[in-house]
Amino acid sequence: MAVESLATEMDTAVRVVHLASSLCVKVQEKLRLPSSTNGGHVKSKDDDSPVTVADWGVQAIVSWVLAEVFGGENLSIVAEEDTESLSKAESLGLLGAVSNAVNEALSEAPRYNLPKPDKPLGSTEILKAIGRCSSVGGPKGRHWVLDPVDGTLGFVRGDQYAVALALIENGKVLLGVLGCPNYPVKKECLSNGCNQTVTTKSAAGSVLKGCVMYAKRGSGQAWMQPLIAGGIPESATLLKVSSVDDPALATVCEPVERANSNHLFTAGLANSMGVRKQPMRVYSMVKYAAIARGDAEVFMKFAQSSYKEKIWDHAAGVVIVEEAGGVVTDAGGRNLDFSKGVYLEGLDRGIIACSGQVLHEKIIGAVYASWESSSL
Ligand SMILES: Nc1ncnc2c1ncn2[C@@H]1O[C@H](COP(=O)(O)OS(=O)(=O)O)[C@@H](OP(=O)(O)O)[C@H]1O
Ligand SMILES: [Mg+2]
Ligand SMILES: [Mg+2]
């Protein structure tokens, strides 16, 4: 597949992630209201992880827009959410809140140069759009891969999260787009909890945070646009990974939750290779964004061995980091395999994203040296 022929795909993906990010910003603002007035925007899934109006709302608008632009018939979308709990009789209020958020966002679609429905979408159409994303991917053909809200825990806590959309063809990630609505201008504000106090203002008075990053496989370029209210900015800046290759100067980022990555093991690894700084703990694929933008040099995630990583948690971030000049592999040094369906099958222990080869080789070496003595 020639990269040049992806112009419509890339353009549509970037535009819809801008639109989806604007939906998220509005829902996250509502979540900060007292619980009696937020309309029950947060639910628990069977595994106790949260899901919100924004997760379903983003999945609905991305699915609806992709079907409008590329036709619904042969469209394959692999995405995180389903309609099971949203379709239950007791979820009418929740479905209404999703419907309001979706229709409010889609009414703005022309400002993003995207199609808009003739009339507001009804509940059935919204459930259909969400439900259409039940593809399981695989080694052949084209599959869009969507994490409507990655880092939902960060999202409900008023912190970092990302909207992640990628396109896979024959098992290879062709393009990736990451919407990071709370990504601060200053990297110091990325760490857990700091975001809520980001008050840096531009001369015009808007808060200096929020961006959309994107990259096409093989282009050797990754781009960043600021998130602006009600549309798409005209400019984009090139992203470049950090040139730091001395572990003593490197910043390592990792998931906030211990349940999602073994903090003790990664601390041991970092220590053994001479990292001095405290780890930067950040929710969501914003960790990939931080590597691509040069705000951190290493991202490591070592989940429990019983956990299988999903493709939507990594596809967009991997291509953006690689095109910005970085390296992403599993802990055995192999590329992540997006060809096996919903899961990153065959993943060797953990994920390691680095700004460059030098740090990457040191970490892989440290994993080999310390794995036997770890309890993973
Ligand atoms: N047990 C376990 N181990 C590892 N990973 C898990 C686990 N459970 C869930 N997930 C997936 O992790 C996604 C969030 O990853 P983060 O890096 O953002 O983690 S953290 O919230 O900062 O701790 C999260 O993505 P979202 O559900 O989109 O938020 C999950 O897909
Ligand atoms: Mg996720
Ligand atoms: Mg998610």
Ligand SMILES: [Mg+2]
């Ligand atoms: Mg989730």
